[in-house]
Amino acid sequence: MSDNAKISIRDLNVYAGKSQILKDVNIEIPKNKITVILGPSGCGKTTLLKCLNRLTDLYPELRVTGEIMIDDNNILQAREDIYKLRQQMGLLSQRPYPLPMTIYNNIAYALKLRGIKKRREIQKLALHYLQQASLWDEVRTRLREPASRLSIGQQQRLCLARGLAVNPEIILADEPTSALDPISSQFIEETFLKLKNEYTIVLVTHVLRQAKRIADNVVFMYLGEVIEQGSVEEVFGNPRMEKTKQYLGGTFN
């Protein structure tokens, strides 16, 4: 593990029945950087993300081998406290899924799961996380409304605030802007750039321009394999592999 790596994935293989979804994946994800995982649909990006917070456990048909080290701790080992582990990471999925409660309770629920019980403190922290996700100004007067009444873009930022509320060190984002309009997407991207000083961010996307705008590191995946990884300058400016060149040049088939 290199010195500043937050997450280090070693020889990760994921099988679903006879087919293999991830093949010998080795990735180093540095601390306090935005690492973008890039690749066409169906290349295993989402599965990789689900391995990181063990949501793969939900799918008994998946078999996972290898090591995922987070701060020198192999999280794939069964004896890990899986609930604590998941609280190390905030998850942002493709479409926002607000919990079926009020806007305020979406955050309060996460805070309660973290073990915070005092009402005063919950209020204070809810404000803090809503501000951090640049949502506070829009919802300050409607905290008691059902979260489903927010626009999709607002819902996604609410989900981000909810993810931050468990006090994670890592943010996992699975194409978080693919369902959003350009302005909401920009909001999310700007928030990520602000957050990267405090968090390690892993962003899955297939939007090249988004990767170029906010990535520090890029991992290019194709058909379950890592083709190329490195800093954004290296991968975008001077790709070594033929597949990467084709994907970046738009001549992929």
Place this chain on the structure above:
Amino acid sequence: MYLLNRQQRHVVNYSWMIVSLLLVAFLPFFLFLGLYLKSFLLLHDYSLVDLIFSREWRPSNGKFGFYPFIVGSVWVTLVAMIITAPICLLTAIYVTQYTKKYFLRIMHPAIDILAGIPSVVYGLWGILVVVPFISRYLGPWLEIKTMGYSILAASLVLSIMIIPFVLNILIEIFKSIPTELKEAALSLGATQWQTVKSVLLRKAMPGIIAAFGFGLARAFGETMAVLMVVGNVVRLPKSLFDPGYTLPALIANNYGEMMSIPRYDSALMFAALLLLIVSLFFNLVMHFFIVKYNKY
């Protein structure tokens, strides 16, 4: 090629749709009206309060008290729902959230078979199994004298009858909740049970209420199986082990013979009217709760 041109065909199709719609929309109204007119004779001679709250049922003496039937129906239905609701809810949660997928594939045909059995078969099963069980084992064990034909027997048979229906709806509802919502809760560090409790149940609440309302309406209107095991005694049941009588059973048991007494005929129509009104009431209450919980 065609008898009519495009425009004319449009008009014909359109009018046909309107007619079908009106037919469906007004059917309950006509039902209601028909029953009301037929029970008018009784309503004209007796006050509504007397009919509903009087306990005496002697048609030959001109006494028409529906209270025992109403109480019997409500008892049977409520007890059946109290048995059904937790069983269905827990089963649906278990098979959709905790077991592997193939388990549901085995369960589904079993549930469908249960749902397809005619009610008279359930009634027979009640007479052969449930009634003797209550009179020979459960009653003596609790030191209660009972002949087995009772509110409890009817409720048990009824709950077994409606479980497959309610369960099927509940399973579909839980299956329709997106996995991503579950993942969202789990990713916050919630346990499986916390996720079920505060996310799935809440999200599914309108559907759960609708499913229970559907079961309730079915239970309230179920005739055959209930009349076979409930005892058909016109008396206010004091406990679950007492026999009773229900509104649908009253109609079904007496419809053939009452033609000669006009008021009797009218009384049975009034029983049907009561059934209709009560189901309507159930529907309204259900609707209220669905709207209340649907905002999330």
